[in-house]
Amino acid sequence: MTQDLLENLNDKQRLAVETDDGPILVLAGAGSGKTRVLTCKIARLMEQRKAKPWEILAVTFTNKAAGEMRKRVEEFAGMMVDGMWIGTFHSICARILRMEIDALGYQSNFSIYDTDDQIRQIQYVMDKLNLNAKQLRPRSVQHIISDNKNRMVSVDRYEQEAANFGDRQIASVYREYEDAMRRNNALDFDDLLLKTLDLFTRHDAVLRKYQSRFKYVLVDEYQDTNKAQYYIVKQIASTHRNICVVGDEDQSIYRWRGADIENILGFEKDYPEATVIRLEQNYRSTQNILDAANAVVANNKKRLGKNLWSHKDSGPKIQIHQLVDENAEALQVVDILKDQYVRNGHAYNDMAILYRTNAQSRALEDRLRRGNVPYTLVGGTKFYDRKEVKDVLAYLRILVNQQDAVALRRIVNYPSRGIGATSQERLETHAAEQGISLYEALQRAAEITTINAGTRAKMQNFAEALDAIVADVDKVSAYELAHLVIDRFRLKEQYQMSSAIEDETRLENINELLNSIAVFTEQARDDDVSLQRYLEDVSLLTDLDRWDPGFSAVTLMTLHSAKGLEFPVVIIAGMEEGLFPLFRSLEREDDLEEERRLFYVGMTRAEDALYLLWAGQRRRFTGDGSGMSYRNTASRFLAEIPSDFKNDRRLDSFASGYRPRQRQRFKERDAFTAAATAIDNEAGYKIGDWVQHDTFGRGQILGIEGSGVGLKLSILFGKKLKKIIAEYANLERLDK
């Protein structure tokens, strides 16, 4: 099997695949087939009987990438490969810690806190320390703590180095936060890495176990690893020294969260015997796009240097459009998409719109919706961050880990059960005085004489109701537990009673959450359908992991999220000085270079066509002045593209600037109506038709896929785009 695969590789790729032993550094340019190399390599290791599946550790950047890698390895190897560890740093560390963390004095049912949970805990600590949330914002403290953890600065060191009053204040919050996290039996994202490292450092036997187990260690996107990740990999691989890292210093875009480019630049110093392989043939983009991207990134000083080349045609030039404002920009985007759809036959999911900041999506979404272009948004408000979803998850978390005070605080009076702020405060005080958890205090509410008898009874009722479900945690599946909790605590009720559209959406989100638990229960690979495992999976999921590239819709996402992906047509919006590069990065050369690498990443996502848009005026919500419009000049990056590769269209004058808006509107309608009616189907659904759905209400059809029983409709209900199988949905046609 792998023989055929090997023959399809180029010489460099084959060398990377066939070099089995010792350290390997693969410098893989954008689109050079590194995923293919990694998957072939893993399949081959097993085929050559160099390693059993469980002796391989592969680290990827997203869970989605991990899932795809596993799928492809299984295809190549022609078998299921259970027991192989593929995942992100965070998920792999969580897995190790579940088994070993008792050595560090935690329990294996620890909670994983996301940024929101962290901020709540910090807020609580600050209240306790009587710190004013206005002078010192919990959000910035969270930032500072996370930043220090990323740089592996412990509380002790931070305390010692705190030079002024402000730093000492932060140090005291940091200290209290760490103590609280331990009491809560909770770890934040950064802790997952740090505690693993801690474990390895303090417990040699544990480290040796993993060192001998993992004969082969492979790391993707190595340029974006931080110090802690670097040490984790180094420690695990130090016995067998079969470590293969793949990366591209030109695509290092996570310095701001502690990624250390030195990790990849210094690999040869760490492993002098390393084989270094450069993959420079690009299989993705046209020569024009590549030449332009090469020219842009060549302006960076800190790089190893490489030049990508391609066998593809030169392709169309990069189209640069100047627009009047963000509105005109969005209209232009719609225009381009429709043109590519109608004229070049590109499907919606062949196209992506990328931007520097999430805030830019709003204007774009607005126009896409009005232009009847189906789209999916990655990022922004994430599904698992929604209030109603977090509420249910908090209940589930407390079932698994009763020490999780952040979860308990969230649900103790939600839905309202008459346990108000004053009573909660007394409960907290009692817990602190007795040195017991908040949950325990709740169970023993009867002893808290400061709280009035009625409220004490309510507390005890609540604790007993929770206890009853906790007793079932190990006996019942995650799905059943979720149902139990939702029924017992009536978590859907308030939304069911309301007729407000946003409450319907909330209800829908709870149902979607239940659905995701059902899917988890069915698909669990290693028979672990426990609630604990589900919660772990969920807390480490990103919005990108929920993205379905096969869904017939245009993708909107940040440039950061787009790393590792590719699209035939790419539009980058907001190419303005101050926005991209972002003004905060203009002062430091290092930051500017990172912005340039980000642009490089964006450009090299495009296979065939690349559009760069900028607006002379853009409304932005900065600190003080609300909704001010700013005048912009073109991004310096546009000028860095040699003129041979671009077609730069500027507005002639201010007066002519407004005319295209009118024209575009007409063009939009004509071109699109034609396209829309062209894709008809036997059931007679047309794009643009209005339908009524039993639960979702009124919606408009934006996309049609498949036929007959498999006919799938993408329907926009309010703000929510749903993919529905026409056969099963009881759709009613509406005239308008």
Next chain:
DNA sequence: CAGACAAGGCTTTTT
């Protein structure tokens, strides 16, 4: 103690 209303902050990127 809960719900309604107003003020304030926010926007760089993510595990």
Next chain:
DNA sequence: GCCTTGTCTG
């Protein structure tokens, strides 16, 4: 402009 947080009233 929207969402979260704080304040007021019943």
